């Protein structure tokens with residue numbers, strides 16, 4: 001099945017010659033760490049003292065009663081430091097950077113969440129940090145830029161191309177080629193050239209390992225289905241890895257945006273709109289036109305708004321191990337609203353995609369069944385985007401008043 005970064009033809013590492021040695025070094029240090037039991041111990045230890053691990057599973061009793069079907073459990077990745085599962089990946093890579101003796105990290109970021117997580121890790125470990133972000137995203141996501149700068153990172157505004165995430169990725173690679181001696185590129189999801197998909201999934205597998213144990217301890221049986229939202233695929237890979245060898249149905253939920261028929265979505269594995277191609281150093285399904293130009297994607301959740309997807313998930317789709325669905329922006333806002341009111345949980349807009357599908361299926365399952373939803377992050381930190389998505393008039397008035405205060 002898996003041959004040095006290939007998953008039945010997906011994945012690989014399509015690299016410029018100059019980066020080959022750096023990737024070899026990374027793969028070597030990762031393989032050594034993976035085979036060293038001390039390393040996982042060190043990782044789990046820092047995650048428990050710095051980031052609230054193990055995160056609990058919460059029984060959503062009110063939602064279970066409301067849908068009158070399977071018992072709904074929620075894995076609480078929102079309780080991580082910086083508010084999402086992204087902490088697992090950046091702290092893991094940070095430990096590898098220390099092992100390689102490097103002193104500087106760089107990252108790309110779209111919404112800014114991965115940038116904040118990386119800058120946090122850099123502050124903790126004492127690394128220099130540069131974050132590449134498209135000009136359009138810098139304007140849209142200023143609160144995250146504010147925090148990255150407070151954390152000591154240099155935020156570089158990318159004005160090339162369409163000035164969004166993919167342009168930031170290109171700039172980060174350019175930096176890496178020039179500075180690979182002392183610099184590590186902290187890729188933010190289970191995508192990109194080998195060994196990133198495997199390495200990021202490995203660190204995120206802490207989610208699934210914990211969740212499997214926690215559900216068995218509480219219920220003495222496995223969940224029937226596990227749901228996770230899919231942007232690049234790291235939180236989904238993380239929770240799915242705990243259940244891959246079990247008779248558990250795994251469901252990945254992508255951004256359906258304005259609907260699959262609208263063309264304005266980021267559904268790569270749940271629509272017929274994507275095709276296999278090679279870009280950004282790896283082979284997977286991309287939303288591209290007939291000339292291989294990347295299409296514009298859309299989602300209410302910035303973290304799911306991406307043209308490619310993990311090659312490991314592409315493989316798990318082809319082999320029918322994971323089922324893929326899409327949730328529209330509107331369904332997402334409704335599911336998020338309901339979850340907040342019924343349980344007092346505030347999932348991120350990204351995570352709410354997984355809730356949409358779980359809510360559709362819970363009533364069709366028997367009451368003895370358990371379903372598990374990965375709450376990949378918390379929504380309260382993204383008040384600007386969430387308030388927009390909810391179209392809250394009082395929030396708008398507040399922003400208007402604030403602007404007037406500054407203008408006065």
Ligand SMILES: *Cc1c(COP(=O)(O)O)cnc(C)c1O
Nearest residue numbers: 189231232233234235303350377
């Ligand atoms: C970034 C992000 C995602 C999407 O990334 P994956 O790699 O697909 O997990 C999902 N949920 C939250 C809360 C995020 O911040």
